[in-house]
Amino acid sequence: MEIVMLVLYSLFVTYDDNANAKMQNNETNPMDNSMYRDYPYFADVQVMIFVGFSCLLGFGRFYGFSGMVFTFLTAAFSIQWAILIQGFFQFYYDGKIHMSVLGLLYAEFACAVVLISYGAVLGKTSPVQLVVMALLEIPIFSVVEWAVLKYICITDSGGTILIHLFACYFGLGATFVLYRPSLNSGHPKETTSYNSDILSLLGTLFLWVFWPSFNSSLTVKGDDQHRAILHTFIGLSSSTMTAFALSAMFNKRGKLTMADIQNVTLAGGVTVGASVDMMISPAAAYALGVMGCTACFFGYKYLTPFMARQLRIQDQCGIHNLHGLTGIISSTAGICGIMLATEETYGPSLYQIFSHRAPVEGDPKLLELQQLIPGLKPGLGRTAREQALFQVAAIFATIAASAVGGVLTGFVMNLKFLASPSDEDCFDDAVFFDVPSDFDTTFLLQIDQNSEEKGQTIPMKVAKDQ
Structure with missing residues (x-):
């Protein structure tokens, strides 16, 4: 696959204008290069991918090598593959994919989709299966993303619909096919240790610290991005405090459970995603963090075991709780934010944040707005209600497409020659490593x-x- 990748890069990938020496001259100001705008966000997301996710998934006592190293392997492959696939949809012109730091950032978001889905099948897959999963998921994700953004035309600044919901239901579709009855009652090697729990908590802390960059990186620069950072921090803070409270309240001995601290504390970052750049108020961001954390906590406690017993869905890391339930809450909040958005609250910038509500080409109001907001592009002239309905359509379309894609990918991953470990060898590093x-x-x-x-x-x- 790497040889094929090399050929494809040779044929199709070149530099973006900001990275091309031919496009620079004595009048070019180096500090105007887009790298200075995009690289800080790329670096933060890079830490989340390679440190945050890797450590978070290294919680297994006998599966720490695999949890971390397979994340490293899958992420490295996913990014280089996503540069090609997403490049054809977003950065392809003049017969070439024009590579830039922004392109790398989009590729890392696609990589995050794969790693979230990986959480559902953790411990019962081989590295070959995971690479195959990435090989198939990224094209499916890219097509769904392109179709939803181009034809349904939605607002999804924090990636709630196209990252969290897609990744969640893709992973659940795959694990449905990879169902193992013997794992329903647990596995003797599916345990943690003092050191592995500390390592996993370190991953949580990295994700927590850099999540504001994840949510704000693709928002409109200026006050929109400023609000996104504020809302994400407030949501994470409130979900963290709620997680500590719930963990102690529902423990028979009144003690904290490490699994709650490692996962449930992050729920607020997802829950504010769909409305992260809107004028929802800090109090609303706080409430969303509390609601997302509560749903996530009870999902881990009651819903995950129910899904394994009754629905044949073994969600090893509980991605349905952290990304699915919270994603639905977040999407609902985003729809409410769209319905309540008015010019009185936003001023002319309403048509920047909700670009599909901007007047159509030729509308006299568009000329007036362009004088106030230079560079404002024509929109679709939708009302708030119409845009909200399109958001609902995008949610159902994304969930359906991702679930079907996950099921089909699961069938491919289940092929015998892809070296799936036996039931006895699940959650065991010794199967794939010199320990x-x-x-x-x-x-x-x-x-x-x-x-x-x-x-x-x-x-x-x-x-x-x-």
């Missing part, structure tokens, strides 16, 4: 079982001596 000498799954599991039966914990040093 260190202190890695002994059978021995550690036996220690855990013996200590649990005696109602005590054996320190690891004592256990090794024994």
